[in-house]
Amino acid sequence: MNRLFTILALLLFSFSTAQNIAVLKYNGGGDWYSNPTSLPNLAKFCNTEIETAINEKIATVEVGSIDLFEYPFVHMTGHGNVVFNTNEALNLRNYLNAGGFLHIDDNYGMLPYVTKALKDVYPNQELLELPPNHPIFTSAFNFSKGLPKIHEHDGKRPQAFGLYHKGRLVVLLTVESDLGDGWEDSEVHNDPEDVRLKALQMGANIIKYVFFN
Numbered sequence: 001m002n003r004l005f006t007i008l009a010l011l012l013f014s015f016s017t018a019q020n021i022a023v024l025k026y027n028g029g030g031d032w033y034s035n036p037t038s039l040p041n042l043a044k045f046c047n048t049e050i051e052t053a054i055n056e057k058i059a060t061v062e063v064g065s066i067d068l069f070e071y072p073f074v075h076m077t078g079h080g081n082v083v084f085n086t087n088e089a090l091n092l093r094n095y096l097n098a099g100g101f102l103h104i105d106d107n108y109g110m111l112p113y114v115t116k117a118l119k120d121v122y123p124n125q126e127l128l129e130l131p132p133n134h135p136i137f138t139s140a141f142n143f144s145k146g147l148p149k150i151h152e153h154d155g156k157r158p159q160a161f162g163l164y165h166k167g168r169l170v171v172l173l174t175v176e177s178d179l180g181d182g183w184e185d186s187e188v189h190n191d192p193e194d195v196r197l198k199a200l201q202m203g204a205n206i207i208k209y210v211f212f213n
Helices: 002-014 038-049 066-070 086-097 111-121 179-183 193-212
Strands: 021-025 059-062 073-078 101-106 159-165 168-175
Touching: 021 038, 038 073, 038 179, 038 193, 059 066, 066 086, 073 193, 086 101, 086 111, 086 159, 086 168, 101 111, 111 168, 179 193
Parallel strands: 021 059, 021 073, 073 101, 101 168
Antiparallel strands: 159 168
């Protein structure tokens, strides 16, 4: 059954050519539903500024669902606990290995939990920090120093970490930046326009890297 499920899932992903993106719903008690306006705003920005054709109606997809393969890009955020059971970890690994991409944006407090959960997906891999010259930082807009700082959190420097499959970046984990807060409607966090623009531009870099790399 698992082999048949995997084959069907890979076929579904292969034939999905639409620029659809989704929020990843996970278990464990973490607030996966944080920042409800962030992805719609990012989609609108990308469609205007880098000429994508992303569906601005953002879907929600569960980690263990075959529907995951309909979305070349999925976004994950929250503040708390994250748990992937065995079937969810396998489904997510199959999705990523088949060409999918997961962006995890730590909304503050998520890091230790999601790091542990990712070990169930790729048990033999360690998260590696992306250098400032990684192409994801210049795919559409130039961030030559790497990930921009949007919110202070603990006042530490922003960092981007990755997991790879056959040399391809499949998981991007952004911490001490909080891009998703910067993508939200301006009145939610009252960020200065230049800060919000940096967040949206870095988001556009991620989207362009995923869809056109």
